Amino acid sequence: MRFRHGLSKRRILITGGAGFIGSHLCDRMVQEGHDVICMDNYFTGAKSNVAHLLSYPNFEILRFDVREPILLEVDEIYNLACPASPRHYQTEPVRTVETSVMGAVNLLRLARETGAVFLQASTSEVYGDAQVQPQGETYYGHVNPIGPRSCYDEGKRCAETICFDYRRQYDVQAKVVRIFNTYGPRLAPADGRIVSNFILQALHNKPITIYGDGSQTRSLCYVDDMVGGLAAMMDSPDDVAGPVNLGNPDEHTVRELAELIVALTESKSKIIFGPLPEDDPHKRRPDISIAVEKLDWRPSIELEIGLSRTIGYFRRQLTFDTPS
Numbered sequence: 001m002r003f004r005h006g007l008s009k010r011r012i013l014i015t016g017g018a019g020f021i022g023s024h025l026c027d028r029m030v031q032e033g034h035d036v037i038c039m040d041n042y043f044t045g046a047k048s049n050v051a052h053l054l055s056y057p058n059f060e061i062l063r064f065d066v067r068e069p070i071l072l073e074v075d076e077i078y079n080l081a082c083p084a085s086p087r088h089y090q091t092e093p094v095r096t097v098e099t100s101v102m103g104a105v106n107l108l109r110l111a112r113e114t115g116a117v118f119l120q121a122s123t124s125e126v127y128g129d130a131q132v133q134p135q136g137e138t139y140y141g142h143v144n145p146i147g148p149r150s151c152y153d154e155g156k157r158c159a160e161t162i163c164f165d166y167r168r169q170y171d172v173q174a175k176v177v178r179i180f181n182t183y184g185p186r187l188a189p190a191d192g193r194i195v196s197n198f199i200l201q202a203l204h205n206k207p208i209t210i211y212g213d214g215s216q217t218r219s220l221c222y223v224d225d226m227v228g229g230l231a232a233m234m235d236s237p238d239d240v241a242g243p244v245n246l247g248n249p250d251e252h253t254v255r256e257l258a259e260l261i262v263a264l265t266e267s268k269s270k271i272i273f274g275p276l277p278e279d280d281p282h283k284r285r286p287d288i289s290i291a292v293e294k295l296d297w298r299p300s301i302e303l304e305i306g307l308s309r310t311i312g313y314f315r316r317q318l319t320f321d322t323p324s
């Protein structure tokens with residue numbers, strides 16, 4: 001078995017491992033031969049996302065809530081546990097804040113206890129409705145602390161704070177990445193995010209629901225690229241603590257994304273316009289120069305290719321879900 005960068009076999013804890021990004025990270029780490037513990041409470045994830053890994057001897061699954069303290073012998077912790085779609089995190093905002101903040105504290109304590117390297121999945125949402133474009137890591141952000149998105153934005157900002165405090169005060173090897181919009185197979189169909197919504201609407205020839213006038217922008221990163229960035233950050237030297245932006249700088253308006261998905265699915269869907277949600281960021285594009293320089297990482301999967309794969313995934317799901 002060959003390991004990344006010549007590293008030996010690791011015991012890896014992936015919280016939120018049954019979610020969208022987490023399940024792809026589990027795939028990669030299991031394939032690399034590491035011992036993987038997938039921890040999840042299934043708030044927004046699903047066992048089916050990792051069911052194919054259950055027969056591997058180096059994979060185990062633990063139903064657990066990161067808001068509770070835990071002691072496990074591990075070498076690396078990827079903390080991905082947190083609802084990520086606005087629809088999900090706004091359903092239970094208190095639970096969202098608790099998951100980000102208490103989860104980070106509990107897992108940083110575990111890292112301190114075991115000497116594990118700790119990687120926090122933060123988010124581009126820490127920049128809020130950014131007033132600079134593209135967003136670089138030195139930008140402090142423009143976040144409403146009391147709005148409907150704040151449970152997520154401020155929860156993640158506080159999780160970042162605790163990471164750097166554990167680093168300074170206890171010498172824990174804590175690292176932070178800021179993940180920008182990511183898409184791919186295993187996005188939850190009902191999570192209300194742009195890619196899952198538009199693809200499902202297009203496949204059903206239903207209206208494509210653009211919120212606002214569609215001029216707001218997002219930059220979409222395919223999940224395999226994102227997983228590569230997470231692994232590269234974990235394997236980086238200890239002095240690379242971040243925060244490091246991970247995302248694809250290829251920026252599109254929401255309207256362009258709707259039109260592209262309609263074209264790729266050859267759908268008959270019409271585009272309709274609805275109200276823009278409160279505090280919806282107008283522009284989002286990562287500056288990834290630190291990731292390129294420090295991690296030698298950059299995304300490589302083009303939007304049309306990634307979207308075609310994702311459309312293929314949703315088509316297969318619909319075929320399986322439809323009773324014959």
Ligand code: NAD
Nearest residue numbers: 016018019020021041042043044045065066082084181182
């Ligand atoms: P997801 O909702 O698919 O996955 C999150 C997982 O965490 C789910 O399996 C959920 O059940 C689990 N979870 C939630 N609360 C938990 C708790 N208290 N204890 C244990 N498990 C819990 O979301 P995702 O898109 O895979 O996002 C993964 C991580 O990446 C999140 O931390 C998110 O904030 C971050 N992120 C994602 C994106 C994106 O575009 N997907 C963008 C920025 C940041």
Ligand code: UDP
Nearest residue numbers: 086192193194195197209210211216254280
């Ligand atoms: N969006 C939209 N229609 C949808 C879902 C989302 O127009 O059916 C817009 C949303 O208002 C936002 C962008 O698409 O401007 C991305 O939304 P998403 O929820 O995927 O992620 P966000 O980046 O807002 O967290």
